[in-house]
Amino acid sequence: MKKKLLLAIIAAALSFTGTAANAKDWTHVKVGIEGAFPPWNMIDSGGKLSGFDVDLIQDLCTRAKVECELITGEWTSLIPSLNAGKFDLVMTLGINEKRKQVVDFTVPYASGVASFLTLKDGTVAALPMTGERLNLNDHAKADPVMAEIGKELKGKSVGVVGSTSQEQLIQSYFGNAVTVRTYKSSPERDFDLKAGRIDAGFDSGVYATSMLAKPGNEDLQMSGPLIKGAMLATEVALGTRKGEADLREKFDAAIKSAAEAGVIKTLSEKWSKLDLTPTFSGN
């Protein structure tokens, strides 16, 4: 008897929270942001959040007619905090399959590229298609280029940041031919590249352009095509908890309208010197 009552209470509680989540009228949205990933987001010298993400989310929240509160957190804790209900949205999430299992994504709000980094007069000769865009899903065009890059990198070592889609790409395209070294962060990889411990690096184009512009990195250069497609998480979106369809749709619409209005182009060129406006018809 007691057990039955308990079950009834649990069932009631569950159904209550269920309906509560569905019926939630979104006016106040808590946004989780790392705040340590320039030029996307960072804490400026005045201690305030700034960057492409910060400018854009303000525009998106106005378009979605919600009030947004930005909360910073350690990168690795952002998704767990989202699922624990501490945030409602997480910024700067590259879309990939593994993450799709734990969060839902909006449409991308930025579309980046990835590129090789090499030492000028280093061990790697100039790679083909430097500075040109290459979509790996266009196999007829991309596969011969990647094969040529593979030939040049054979037997060499490539440094990537661990658990990124750049690492996955290098493993899957060149895993048999090159030694893959994984680092905790991009700057550490760059130290080893400059020291000649590794032959090449592979990282996001936005990171690479902003890093190369800084003093002390004159010996490094971007080499080969600006790559997107395949497993690369170059499409950057907002993440929501699984099943928060209302919130996701609100922001899908806001992102599309911001892209159309040219806001994403203006802001991304301001922060990264690249136009990161995404395309929405089948990536």
Add this chain to the structure above:
Amino acid sequence: MDWTFTLETFISLVAAIPLTLQLAATSILLGAFLALGLALLRLSGVRVLDWFARFYVFVFRGTPLLVQIFLIYYGLSQFPAVRHTILWPILREPYWCAVIALTLNTAAYASEIIRGGLLSVPHGQIEAARACGMPRFMVFRRIVLPLALRQALPGYGNEMISMVKATSLASIITLMEVTGVAAKIISETYRAIEVFIVAGVIYLTINFLLTRLVHVVEYMLSPHLRAPRLQTPVQGESK
């Protein structure tokens, strides 16, 4: 707990155990020799050598191992001069940088443990050996060192255990030992609890076996502390 995931994690982490053991074993072994050298310098009675050893221990015991690993791996490679020496083929490899940092660090702690052991050898024993006509080195080899080791062993066991755990820091210089692989799995799956439990169990098992091993060595080195085994008297013993 998701058992399939836990099992998969266990299999991935087991593959990383050899590197962890290799790092620990190499650095403990090299560190032991260095530590013995340092302890002898401390006790040499030559002031310059004594102060050199004191300074070494001060530096390596007083700074975090994390900082030492970083400085040896990323720091040294910043200088083009280092990259042009004959040492570069060794310093280029993260494995050897980790071994060097762990060795230098453990030697500082272990030298103090060994010094304590050496000082604990009773004077009477040394005098007895001298009286038997043993030369200095033989006294050291036969009397002082075995007694000192026996005395230092419990403390040294502690140091070996902390070295096994210290190898986890090698993951920051791209070595994929047990903690490195665990961190990789966590950032791919966002499931920290299962992975850290499995990693913890692995370290616990390694250290359990290590403490047993130390215990066995301790038993072997201390027959004088055990009650004598009953033996049938040998004929002619009264001779």
